[in-house]
Amino acid sequence: MTAAAELFARCRALGIDLVTGPDDGLTWEADADPPADLLADLAASKADLLALLRTAEAQTPPSPWDQAEADRLLVELRSEVERIKAGFRGPLPRPLEMLLDDALVIGERYIRDHEIEAARGWDALALLRDLVPHVRDLATRWRRTGATT
Numbered sequence: 001m002t003a004a005a006e007l008f009a010r011c012r013a014l015g016i017d018l019v020t021g022p023d024d025g026l027t028w029e030a031d032a033d034p035p036a037d038l039l040a041d042l043a044a045s046k047a048d049l050l051a052l053l054r055t056a057e058a059q060t061p062p063s064p065w066d067q068a069e070a071d072r073l074l075v076e077l078r079s080e081v082e083r084i085k086a087g088f089r090g091p092l093p094r095p096l097e098m099l100l101d102d103a104l105v106i107g108e109r110y111i112r113d114h115e116i117e118a119a120r121g122w123d124a125l126a127l128l129r130d131l132v133p134h135v136r137d138l139a140t141r142w143r144r145t146g147a148t149t
C-alpha cells in the first residue's frame with residue numbers, strides 16, 4: 001500500500017472523507033476537525049492523494065439512471081425535510097428553513113440535470129442519496145448549537 005493509500009485509509013478510519021475540490025484542491029468532510037498532525041500529513045501528501053482520488057473517480061463510472069429510484073429518493077428527501085420542519089417547537093428559524101428548502105432544490109436539480117452530472121463524472125443518484133443524511137446532520141447541528149435566528 002502506498003503512503004497516500006495508507007493516509008487515505010487512516011482518514012476513512014477516523015470518519016473523514018477526502019474529495020477532490022476545485023482548482024486542484026483537496027477537501028475533507030468530517031463531523032469534527034481532524035488532528036493537527038493528520039492535517040499536516042494531508043498537506044504534505046496533497047499531490048499523491050489527489051492522484052489517488054482522481055484514479056478512483058475515473059474507475060468508478062456513474063450508475064445507470066433509474067428514474068423510479070430518483071423519484072423515491074426525492075420523496076424520501078421531501079419527507080425528511082417536512083419531518084425536520086415539523087419537529088421544531090415554534091417557528092422554524094429562517095436560515096434553517098432556507099437551507100432545507102435549498103436541499104430540496106438541489107435534489108430536484110440533480111434529477112433534472114442527471115445527464116449533465118454524468119458528463120461531469122458525477123453520479124446524480126449517489127448525490128441525491130447523500131442529501132437525506134446531510135439534511136439530518138444539518139438539523140442536528142442546528143439544534144446542538146442552539147441557534148434561534
